[in-house]
Amino acid sequence: MQALSRRQQEVLGLAVRHYVDTMEPVGSRTLVRRFGLPASPATVRSAMGALEQQGLLTQPHTSAGRVPSQQGYRLYVDQLLPAPGAAALQLDRELATLSLQWPALDDLLLHLGRRLADLTGLLSLITRPRQPERQPQLQALRLVPSGERLLVFLVHGATHTSSHNLRLPAGAEPELPVLERWANDQLRSAAEGAIAWQQLPRELATSGRLLRQVVDARSGAGPAPGQHAVASGLGKLLAQPDFSRTASLRPLVQLVEEEPERVLGPQPSAVWIGDEHPHAALAACAVVQAAYRSGDGGVGHVALIGPMRMAYATATAAVRSVASSLQRLLS
Numbered sequence: 664m665q666a667l668s669r670r671q672q673e674v675l676g677l678a679v680r681h682y683v684d685t686m687e688p689v690g691s692r693t694l695v696r697r698f699g700l701p702a703s704p705a706t707v708r709s710a711m712g713a714l715e716q717q718g719l720l721t722q723p724h725t726s727a728g729r730v731p732s733q734q735g736y737r738l739y740v741d742q743l744l745p746a747p748g749a750a751a752l753q754l755d756r757e758l759a760t761l762s763l764q765w766p767a768l769d770d771l772l773l774h775l776g777r778r779l780a781d782l783t784g785l786l787s788l789i790t791r792p793r794q795p796e797r798q799p800q801l802q803a804l805r806l807v808p809s810g811e812r813l814l815v816f817l818v819h820g821a822t823h824t825s826s827h828n829l830r831l832p833a834g835a836e837p838e839l840p841v842l843e844r845w846a847n848d849q850l851r852s853a854a855e856g857a858i859a860w861q862q863l864p865r866e867l868a869t870s871g872r873l874l875r876q877v878v879d880a881r882s883g884a885g886p887a888p889g890q891h892a893v894a895s896g897l898g899k900l901l902a903q904p905d906f907s908r909t910a911s912l913r914p915l916v917q918l919v920e921e922e923p924e925r926v927l928g929p930q931p932s933a934v935w936i937g938d939e940h941p942h943a944a945l946a947a948c949a950v951v952q953a954a955y956r957s958g959d960g961g962v963g964h965v966a967l968i969g970p971m972r973m974a975y976a977t978a979t980a981a982v983r984s985v986a987s988s989l990q991r992l993l994s
Contacts, residue, residue: 780896
């Protein structure tokens, strides 16, 4: 992540907040006036220019203000996320008193899913807990770029291989040969086919994140096809101005209706922003998810899906609250 000055951090955080609230590009004078910044518009304008140079803000039109980019949202979520607001705290208090009084688990999941959707105005998705399937030990891998796609071949033994077709992030192709050598060296030297991701060289961060998603999914961390899911709030998602063009949302609606588990990212608890998500239908969306466990060791997931212009602090706190409550009730 980029090293930002305190002023740049403050300006980025407020620019995200303004855009989430209004869906309007913001200029330096508006930031100073709305948030009472103890700085001149010229100082704030300079900070916004630096953020734009780093790819964290973008300018839709020459004369317009600036809006957060996908990378700006990522840095905001990772480094600048504020404390949850009153609505999320109220949900947490409400769930603390919830008891397992529902006649069926699906009724409980539907109630919690609707509560999440009502609170956030986003699409909620909750999966039933499921026993993870153990995968054979990973022995080697191959990375093969093909245009804008990346083919990942995982070798678990002489008779067990799998392949994955993913979107290749822009500028990541030169990293692939080095990443492949690094990952295979890790598999040869580590016990039980483990990869020490914390040792990933910084220059391999972009492609390394994508590869880790695939490897984690194959280790059983991600959802499996056929896992039952309860979705709520699709109408609220359709009403979001970010999705005013129905055609742009059609792939996501189809995915939710036919294969809702694939909406979840491969890691159990994470925030996926834009094309970080391995499924192309979510390239214009953000997914906030958390995992919970049942008493028999099953794993379920709670997620919120919406536009990248999302109140991430509220969404993250709400998802974690529901996951924590489900784990308490089902343990």
